Amino acid sequence: MNYGQYAFRVPPEKQVRVITDTDAKCEADDQFAIVHALLSPKFENIGFIGAHFGAKRPGGMEKSVQELEKIFDLMSFDPTGMIYPGACGPMPDEQTPIDSPGAQLIIREAMREDPRRLFVTFQGPLTDLASAYLLEPRIAGRLTAIWIGGGDYPNGRPEFNQNNDIHAVNVVMGAPIELWQVPKNVYEMMPVSFAELETKVRPCGKIGQYLFDQLTQDCAYWPSSLRSDFRTGETWVLGDQPVVGLILYEHRFCYDIITAPRIDAATGQYLYNGQGRPIRVYQSVDARLILEDFFAKLQLFAKTTRMFDRL
Secondary structure, three states: OOOOOOOOOOOHHHOEEEEEEEOOOOOOOHHHHHHHHHOOOOEEEEEEEEOOOOOOOOOHHHHHHHHHHHHHHHOOOOOOOOEEEOOOOOOOOOOOOOOOHHHHHHHHHHHOOOOOOEEEEEOOOOHHHHHHHHHOHHHHHHOEEEEEOOOOOOOEOOOHHHHOOHHHHHHHHHOOOEEEEEOHHHHOOOEEEHHHHHHHOOOOHHHHHHHHHHHHOOOOOOHHHHHOOOOOOOEEEOOOOHHHHHHHOOOOOOEEEEEOOEEOOOOOEEEOOOOOOEEEEEOOOOHHHHHHHHHHHHHHHHHHHHHHHHO
């Protein structure tokens, strides 16, 4: 990626490898986090995996891949070797992985010898991580997974990303994979207003206009969300943005280390048997830092793009 728009430089020893797994066309906030990752010079973006929308919405993975391709096109970034299809749907049980180019990307990069830390971020279901682990358990100690999903602690409850593949969540919760979880009550700490986005995002070139317009139009993919009590008519929640923000700044005093639960398939609640391994569960995130960093990078990208266009 072209990071020439920045006057600062990230020291090589602070750079990390990142794979982004996203149900990119499921709702309108994934796109903001994808662009944020693409514009962050701390990241060597290894690849982007298109994820499914759950068993009740077939074809989601293909739509996610198409949305990733659209974002790369709007930003004039070369997608060659960067976009991979993930699983077409959820795992049928906790023993049966779903092989895919996305799962193979996770395995290949985790097993590659590289001193830089590998983060694999999940803005949707955990299918591709669980499948990669079942296919190659040795990846467990070679990556850090960040997941947007799960109900609030300690009891849990039904939550969209969790419910789209509870088998995969239980595999990951039981595996020795380093996991940072951002549950529902925390990712909802990322509210924005449409007026704010109209002033800070929409003027930022083709990609800024697209991010704003696809969020505010009455899109066929999520009309029910616009009618729900969760949406106010003038605000939205950029709930996937912490996957980027927590890599940029770890928020070292904003999480607890807890014993990983299992998820009850019927209720979505957390079950504790005293035998789980430790995971990191965030209790809060700094929305100001994460959102302002995104706005600044998008504006600098648009400024640089306009300069190149004039040449």
